Amino acid sequence: MERDEQAQAAAQALTAVRAHQERTERAARVPPWFYVAMFLLIAAVTAANDFVTQPKVIAAVVLVALVVVLVVAFAGRSAPLSRLRGVQRRQRFHPRIFGVTLLVGAVGAWLISQYGTAAANGIAGGLGLRGYPNTVLGVVYAAVFTALFAAVQTMVARSERDGR
Amino acid sequence: MSVLSAADWCDFAFLRDEVALSDSALSKQLTTLKNDGQIEQHRAYIGRVPKTTVRATDSGIQRFREHVAALQAIADRTPASRGRPE
Numbered sequence: 001m002e003r004d005e006q007a008q009a010a011a012q013a014l015t016a017v018r019a020h021q022e023r024t025e026r027a028a029r030v031p032p033w034f035y036v037a038m039f040l041l042i043a044a045v046t047a048a049n050d051f052v053t054q055p056k057v058i059a060a061v062v063l064v065a066l067v068v069v070l071v072v073a074f075a076g077r078s079a080p081l082s083r084l085r086g087v088q089r090r091q092r093f094h095p096r097i098f099g100v101t102l103l104v105g106a107v108g109a110w111l112i113s114q115y116g117t118a119a120a121n122g123i124a125g126g127l128g129l130r131g132y133p134n135t136v137l138g139v140v141y142a143a144v145f146t147a148l149f150a151a152v153q154t155m156v157a158r159s160e161r162d163g164r
Numbered sequence: 165m166s167v168l169s170a171a172d173w174c175d176f177a178f179l180r181d182e183v184a185l186s187d188s189a190l191s192k193q194l195t196t197l198k199n200d201g202q203i204e205q206h207r208a209y210i211g212r213v214p215k216t217t218v219r220a221t222d223s224g225i226q227r228f229r230e231h232v233a234a235l236q237a238i239a240d241r242t243p244a245s246r247g248r249p250e
Contacts, residue, residue: 010235020183024170086178
């Protein structure tokens with residue numbers, strides 16, 4: 001009888017542990033708006049080449065913003081978004097995920113450098129947007145990079161969960 | 165520790181809200197864990213406002229996992245578990 005009570009108490013404690021871990025993981029994961037912002041930013045920066053006479057200015061602004069984020073992240077040893085939310089997800093180095101990401105990224109970059117412009121012109125022509133090839137290319141870039149980022153986040157989260 | 169095991173670090177305020185403890189009760193718990201080497205605390209100032217972050221140490225995580233494994237072993241001793249087909 002006492003053993004059953006102990007087992008029940010242990011099961012309840014385990015449930016509480018899992019609930020805490022899941023809530024924390026949810027609070028620390030990349031929020032959905034971040035993916036939307038990432039997609040829009042990549043698409044907008046690339047599309048700017050179709051609309052702005054001096055796209056280098058926009059590229060410089062984005063570069064400066066990236067440098068600021070990197071400096072803040074390295075100086076504070078945490079991402080600015082995590083500092084705002086008060087929690088940072090556990091991130092260990094996962095060689096397998098790093099390798100897959102590197103491979104997919106390298107293949108993607110090679111494909112873009114080889115066929116990106118021609119493909120964008122073809123798609124833009126097909127859609128009747130012949131004058132906006134960079135906009136089309138921007139949407140494609142944004143979709144690919146956002147999907148890659150989301151896939152990495154999912155793989156890391158799953159790997160962390162399996163490691164607990 | 166269950167919260168800290170799922171995060172790299174978190175703020176004192178985040179931890180307090182997650183575990184639903186008062187500031188003083190949480191401080192006492194954290195002091196005990198810190199003295200035992202299971203967590204690290206880091207205090208920084210933003211202007212004049214102190215901000216404390218808490219992180220589980222590697223040994224703290226290891227000991228927490230052992231604790232969870234022990235709980236799992238006890239929970240598995242229920243009659244329902246024993247009767248469950250493999």
